[in-house]
Amino acid sequence: MNTLSTNFKFFIESDINPFILFDSSGKILYLNSASEVLLGYVSRQELYDITLIYAPHNFGVRTTKLELQYDTFLFYAFTVSYENEDEIAIHLYHKPRIDTTNLLQMDKYRTTDINTLLEANISLFKLQNDNELSLLVDQDLPPFKIDQNQFSKLLRKILESFRASDSIFISLKLKIGEYIIIREKKEHIIELKIEANGRYVNSDEEIKKIAQANHFITILKEHSIYLQIPFIQ
Amino acid sequence: MTEQFITKSTQVEKIIKGFNLTKSLLVSSIIIGEPHTGKRTLIKHLFPNALTVDGSEQKRVEESLESSDELIIFNFHKLTNIDNLNFDNKRVIAIANYLSNERIIDNIFAFIYKMPSLKERVEDIELLVNLFSKDVERNLILEDKLEIDLNRINISSNTQSLIKSIYQEAFIQSCSYADIEDILYHYLLKNMEGSSDYKKYLPLYEKPLIKAGLKKYHSQLRLSDILGINRNTLRKKIYEHSLDQF
Numbered sequence: 271m272n273t274l275s276t277n278f279k280f281f282i283e284s285d286i287n288p289f290i291l292f293d294s295s296g297k298i299l300y301l302n303s304a305s306e307v308l309l310g311y312v313s314r315q316e317l318y319d320i321t322l323i324y325a326p327h328n329f330g331v332r333t334t335k336l337e338l339q340y341d342t343f344l345f346y347a348f349t350v351s352y353e354n355e356d357e358i359a360i361h362l363y364h365k366p367r368i369d370t371t372n373l374l375q376m377d378k379y380r381t382t383d384i385n386t387l388l389e390a391n392i393s394l395f396k397l398q399n400d401n402e403l404s405l406l407v408d409q410d411l412p413p414f415k416i417d418q419n420q421f422s423k424l425l426r427k428i429l430e431s432f433r434a435s436d437s438i439f440i441s442l443k444l445k446i447g448e449y450i451i452i453r454e455k456k457e458h459i460i461e462l463k464i465e466a467n468g469r470y471v472n473s474d475e476e477i478k479k480i481a482q483a484n485h486f487i488t489i490l491k492e493h494s495i496y497l498q499i500p501f502i503q
Numbered sequence: 504m505t506e507q508f509i510t511k512s513t514q515v516e517k518i519i520k521g522f523n524l525t526k527s528l529l530v531s532s533i534i535i536g537e538p539h540t541g542k543r544t545l546i547k548h549l550f551p552n553a554l555t556v557d558g559s560e561q562k563r564v565e566e567s568l569e570s571s572d573e574l575i576i577f578n579f580h581k582l583t584n585i586d587n588l589n590f591d592n593k594r595v596i597a598i599a600n601y602l603s604n605e606r607i608i609d610n611i612f613a614f615i616y617k618m619p620s621l622k623e624r625v626e627d628i629e630l631l632v633n634l635f636s637k638d639v640e641r642n643l644i645l646e647d648k649l650e651i652d653l654n655r656i657n658i659s660s661n662t663q664s665l666i667k668s669i670y671q672e673a674f675i676q677s678c679s680y681a682d683i684e685d686i687l688y689h690y691l692l693k694n695m696e697g698s699s700d701y702k703k704y705l706p707l708y709e710k711p712l713i714k715a716g717l718k719k720y721h722s723q724l725r726l727s728d729i730l731g732i733n734r735n736t737l738r739k740k741i742y743e744h745s746l747d748q749f
Binding site: 377380386389390393397398418419420422 | 514521524529590591613
């Protein structure tokens, strides 16, 4: 048995996996910093309900393998634990985002002005569609390395999935405080968000496949697609 | 020499904009459209220095892809094997008359453009007629400027039939009396073979004569005087040649 007596709070606080401690009425007694970000995207009540549903029948610990997605957060499992009637905790585990077996072919990556590439793709889309399109981009984004052909192909498929929407909103920005590990290096993330009042989902598998092969993260929702692109310089 | 490309079509202008935006990028694009819509002229105009290869020559295309970073492949639909072509890190612009394999094309090309036919961009017809009329005037050493009725231009095969129409119009407009005699002579020499050929071929002269006369003088009475024939005879001939509507 572990007899070490120390303050574990620091370790939990700095864990990138969200950890939340509830009281018996669902009030939060403690949450680590990863949970604070998560609670911007999912309600406390929803997480508490999941905690109760998947709690072990008796005092103890129960880990459930279940995929949960809240906006860009994707979890592959979570642990619910309690040892008295007053406190119950949930610990969610991030799903690994990168397939490490798929190595980046850097020779195909060219320093690119993403805005030019985006404009070319929008121009192609506009040729065949007359949807209203609004664009919010950061013109000051510095050029970064990307496989121009693969990115364009992916973007064509993504935009096509919105072809029946009345109006489409596209935004491109650098995500603050979030990173992606590429070749053991922490890289910033550029997020391309496309939203509309609906979209076709028949190309979703193909979109995911191209995105994964290029280390892009895609979040495909009913009305929107988020594409997170490693900002490799 | 840089190819000249002119258009008033918004669709084509958008295609040009798209190509201009990707000019500096290493992406693969394809432009698909009916034959003689100006695809190749447009691409040569936009990428004057790119190496150009014919898709009918599979081996040459493969070799060119090995040696060049920027390549135009025309007759792309004629390539026998497109599965193994490597477009990585290259600026490839393919030109095709039709989609030979939609799935593969969707897979290998980032940008897919559809070139509208002349039927879909009627605003370009007058522009092209004016452009090619100058060529025709020069080639046939015509002294007078051609006056082309756009309604008489055939665009069923895009610029191919358009140019043919202009040549035909140029010929019609520049024919002399002797030319017409020669034409009739050659035609009759080739086709005369029956027993009632006088009756059969007389309309070759008579029909255009009456048709032109009706257009010019508007009145059968006046025309009968001009032609020096009886009014009833003229009316009969109008009926025979189905020219009643003129």
